[in-house]
Amino acid sequence: MxxxxVVVFIVAYMFIATEWIHKLLAALGGAAVLLALGVTDAEHAFYSHETGIDWDVIFLLLGMMVIVGVLRRTGVFEYVAIWAAKRAKGSPLRVMILLTMMTAVASALLDNVTTVLLIAPVTLLVCDRLGINPVPFLIAEVMASNIGGTATLIGDPPNIIIASRSGLTFNDFLVHLAPLVVIELLVFCLVLPRLFKGAFAVDPDKVDNVMRLNEREAIEDSRLLIKCGVVLSLVFVGFIGRPLLHVEPSVVALLGAGLLVLVAGVEPRDYMPSVEWRTLLFFAGLFVMVGALVKTGVIGQLAKAIGGVTEGRALFATMLILVVSAVLSGVVDNIPYVATMSPVVHQLTKSISDPVQADALWWALAIGADFGGNATAVGASANVVVIGIALRAGSSISFWDFTRKGLVVMAISILVAAPYLWLRYFVLS
Structure with missing residues (x-):
């Protein structure tokens, strides 16, 4: 089994990477084969938290897509797009930096999937106004969301798993990871001009037209905007207050979507077209395939192999966990990987006498898993969501278009993170 x-996952991954067939067909086909051959079953595929479809992710996406669909009717995305373009004085590079920084900060306060669902429509509009290709901007933003989400406990789902296993608090994540994220974002901004070279040419006439626009005129329904603002505020409070409220983000998103539809008085035809059904089904298939790897012990064996070669050497263990986590999280979703790796790291910390160096293993796991999500188009949930939004808007992002950039960003991020871990926990501690 x-x-x-392994074979089914590799074949499906090859189809996704090469785009020989549609990625949705590859993911659902792979999941169907595994179910048909008995490698996994309904119990493990649909009901297990460790090996099944992550319904929290599915319903979080569904709820936020409905909210975005209603919000789009207010004209607020057009407002923000014009505002951003004018503040950047029409410079595509400054627009990219502004939007990526907004995305990174929002991803630290929310989860990165919710953030890209809100930022992507703005990006498509501002690029349309300036007459430039939105693909580089969308890729840059989703990478910034994966970096920014690393800063806090609630920014990326793997961090929540790590916190529950290690006992680390929200403040621990903020104190230990936020400084690194600031450094990473500065480096990322410096890399952007070279990473997306040739993406910043713009027609001066388009810029002049944008600068003459009045963003306030873009608001089409101010009363609906107020209702959306109130509901979104409640949703954000639910996300941020999760440690106290003990309500899953998916439940918060669905409650928010239901409340907004109720108070807004909109029809299903007004918001249902915003639901990315192909993206949701792709996630379902991918979760089943990765879950089969967890169920059969593949990921567990890889994780235990790391523990077998470290032999209590804290610095070596830290760097090994950092690199392996980054590589594997680029191939499989980082949520099941971290869920599998957390018990191994917990055992490793017991063999290290210095508590500061022991905690460094947890930080290496979080950094590697979160930054590793940038490596490929399927490395993080936010990546898949943005690719789906771009496709719906007529701007296709291929697996390799994303991955060629993502591997560079992931490598640079890890190269910056390694000396940070070494200096902070082994030299200056």
Whole structure:
């Protein structure tokens, strides 16, 4: 069964990477084969938290897509797009930096999937106004969301898993990871001009037209905007207050979507077209395939192998966890990887006498898993969501278009993170 799970995953991944067939067909086809051959079953695929579809992710996406669909009717995305373009004085590079910084900060306060769902429509509009290709901007933003989400406990789902296993608090994440994220974002901004070279040419006439626009005129329904603002504020409070409220983000998003539809008085035809059904089904298939790898012990064996070679050497263990987590999180979703790796790291910390150096292993796991999500188009949930939004807007992002950039960003991020971990926990501690 283990061999079958690995072979099916590799074949499906090749189809996704090469785009020989549509990625949705590859993911659902792979999941169907694994279910048909008995490698996994309904119990593990649909009901297990460790090996099944992550319904929290699915319903979080569904709820936020409905909210965005209603919000789009207010004209607020057009407002923000014009505002951003005018503040950047029409410079595509400054627009990219402004939007990526907004995305990174928002991803630290919310989860990165919710953030890109809100930022992507703005990006498509501002690029349309300036007459430039939105693909580089969308890729840059989703990478910034994966970096920014690393800063806090609630910014990226793997951090929540790590916190529950290690006992680390919201403030611990903020104190230990936020400084690194600031450094990473500065480096990322410096890399952007070279990473997306040739993406910043713009027609001066388009810029002049944008600068003459009045963003306030873009608001089409101010009363609906107020209602959306109130509901979104409640949703954000629910996200941020999760440690106290003990309500899952998916429940918060669905409650928010239901409340907004109720108070806004809109029809299903007004918001349902905003739901990315192909993206949701792709996630379902991908979760089943990765879950089969977890069920058959593939990911667990890889994780235990790391523990076998470290032999209590804290610095070596930290760097090994950092690099391996980054590489594997680029191939499989980082949520099941971190869920599998957390018990291994917990055991490793017991063999390290210095508590500061022991905690460094947890930080290496968080950094590697979160930054590693930038490596490929399927490395993080936010990546898949943005690619789906771009496709709906007529701007296709291929697996390799994303991955060629993502591997560079991931490598640079890890190269910056490694000396940070070494200096902070082994030299200056």
């Amino acid at each position: 283990t061999v079958i799970a």
